[in-house]
Amino acid sequence: MRPLVFAANWKMNLGPAEARDYLATFLKAYSPQPNRQVWFFPPAVSLEAVATGLGNRADLLAGVQDVYWEPKGAFTGATSAPLAAQAGAKAALIGHSERRHVFGETDEQTGRKLAAVLEAKLHPVLCVGETLEQRDAGRTLEVVTRQLETALSGGGGARAATARVTIAYEPVWAIGTGRNATPHDAATVHAAIRAWLEQHEATETRILYGGSVNLKNAADLLAEPELDGVLVGGASLDPTGWGELVRTAAV
Numbered sequence: 001m002r003p004l005v006f007a008a009n010w011k012m013n014l015g016p017a018e019a020r021d022y023l024a025t026f027l028k029a030y031s032p033q034p035n036r037q038v039w040f041f042p043p044a045v046s047l048e049a050v051a052t053g054l055g056n057r058a059d060l061l062a063g064v065q066d067v068y069w070e071p072k073g074a075f076t077g078a079t080s081a082p083l084a085a086q087a088g089a090k091a092a093l094i095g096h097s098e099r100r101h102v103f104g105e106t107d108e109q110t111g112r113k114l115a116a117v118l119e120a121k122l123h124p125v126l127c128v129g130e131t132l133e134q135r136d137a138g139r140t141l142e143v144v145t146r147q148l149e150t151a152l153s154g155g156g157g158a159r160a161a162t163a164r165v166t167i168a169y170e171p172v173w174a175i176g177t178g179r180n181a182t183p184h185d186a187a188t189v190h191a192a193i194r195a196w197l198e199q200h201e202a203t204e205t206r207i208l209y210g211g212s213v214n215l216k217n218a219a220d221l222l223a224e225p226e227l228d229g230v231l232v233g234g235a236s237l238d239p240t241g242w243g244e245l246v247r248t249a250a251v
C-alpha cells in the first residue's frame, strides 16, 4: 500500500478544551495503521493543546492553518511560522481557498507565506484550485499552474521549494458545498500538477485532494493512484467519523 496522508482542516472550530475532548475520542478509536499519516490543522488557539495531545506518535502531527510572513512584530492578530512552531506545529496550510477568496490573499502573498514556512522548517501544504467560473471557462490547468508558479518562486528558488512541499488540489467549487470532483476529474488535474512538478525536478511530492470528501466518497477517490491523500474540512470535525474515514478509506 502507498503511504497516504489524511489531513484534517478544522477551520474556525474546536477551541482548546473541545480539541482535548476530540483527541481523547479519536485516540481511543484510532490506532496507528500501516502507511497512513494523520495531520491535524486546528485553529491557532488550539494548536498547543493538539500538539501536546498527539504525544510522540510518529503517524500524527499538528499544523497551523495560516501564517503571516514576518517572524514577529507589530502585526496584531497574526500568527507567524516560528510562533506556530513554538506551539508545536510541524506543518502549515498555505493558500487555502478561504484565505484566497474570503480574505483576499494574492498568489504573491501566498508565496511569501510559503517562503516563511520553509524558513521556519515547517512542512508547507500548498493549496491550489480553480473557481467554478474558471473551470467552466476551461481554465483549470492555467489557474493551478499560475498558483504553483507564483507561490513556489518565492521559496528560495522554485526548484528548492518545490521539492519540500505537499500540494493540495482543492477546487473552490467543491469546498464545503457537498459537490466533489469525480475521482477521474481529480486524477486528471493531479496528473497535470505532477507533470509540472516533475519538470521542476520534484518527483516525490505528494498531492492531496480536497473538497467535500467524506466517509462515503473517500474510498472511491483514494482508489485513484494519482491521489496521495485527502484534505478534509467538515467531515474531520467528528472524531469518531474521522477515525473511521482514515481507517477504512483505503485498502
Ligand code: PEP
Pocket (backbone or CB within 6 Å): 009, 011, 170, 174, 175, 176, 177, 210, 211, 212, 213, 231, 232, 233, 234, 235
Ligand atoms: C477544506 O477545508 O480544505 C475542505 C476541503 O473542506 P470540506 O471538506 O468541508 O469541503
